[in-house]
Amino acid sequence: MTAFAVIGHRARTDGSWSLNDMPGGAGRMDVLCRAVTASFFLSHDLRRDVVCYLVLRGEPGPEKTVRFEGDRVRYLNPDERSSGSLIQKALALSCGTEFRASTKGVSVREGGLARLLDEHAFALLDEGGADVRAAGALPDAFLVSDHMNLDEEELVLTADLPRFSVGPRSLHGDHAITLLLNELDRRAV
């Protein structure tokens, strides 16, 4: 099982946004949608051994975590609107501090990064990290930021995490996920 967590710094925590305006009114929800697609989609298949957490830190708060589980998820297509729709359904559900399913394989809870870091031994995908191609054993949980850098609180929380890089250029989070999964695929052969 491989876990990804993506921080959406401005991603709305309620469902009051339009699927037609995910980059704007939804707080760059499009970035998180692409991370979901990158985490799960193979050609005509899904990666059943992946779980993807979206940490939504935008308005109106408090922050929430949406979880996609590859071994259970249904109704997920690779286009942004598809994952956006499932995220929106999750955010429309009232939730507490434990994950509550909104659709098959998608669930939501209150809380964010601090709790996730207690639950998985995350590494940070970071352009300053060790090259994944040259690394020894890789961890099975990876944290990615959205279009914004980690803020001070996140930097403190992640200060001790191992850091890995997927290449020499600074990339979008979903592209980093694709590259990391390719490295894992190659090691699994």
Added chain:
Amino acid sequence: MTAFAVIGHRARTDGSWSLNDMPGGAGRMDVLCRAVTASFFLSHDLRRDVVCYLVLRGEPGPEKTVRFEGDRVRYLNPDERSSGSLIQKALALSCGTEFRASTKGVSVREGGLARLLDEHAFALLDEGGADVRAAGALPDAFLVSDHMNLDEEELVLTADLPRFSVGPRSLHGDHAITLLLNELDRRAV
């Protein structure tokens, strides 16, 4: 300069489709939109040395080619609706056999794969090809299919092309583009 060409087997050749239904009524235009994003986007930057051709082979025909040029393109954001909107504007333009600009850095002409193959020395990204990591010099033009396999006509046209694979799993075209660009980035360091 690196060129990508993506074949959209069912992608509509006119602009009479909705940005809200790109996987359906537009003939899996979402696949082509993601290929555009993968071709150009770096974190807070664009790959100016990439050109991406979309070969639209769906209804109503005749087939058209939409070209995105990284050194000229404007108004392009990474979400699917953004590239979809630029594709739609290109398809709304009447065009002949030479590229005609619809917006900055986006242009369209009639014609498809056969003509592109005369203009660039393409290789085919194909899961049965040679591993790009182990390959010697790589070409500078790569052909990718959408969610469908190459048809008989395309197989004949591409029979003599070199073939490269980006990894052991069968992937979406945009993910293959991300992986290929990463390999080129690493070689350019």
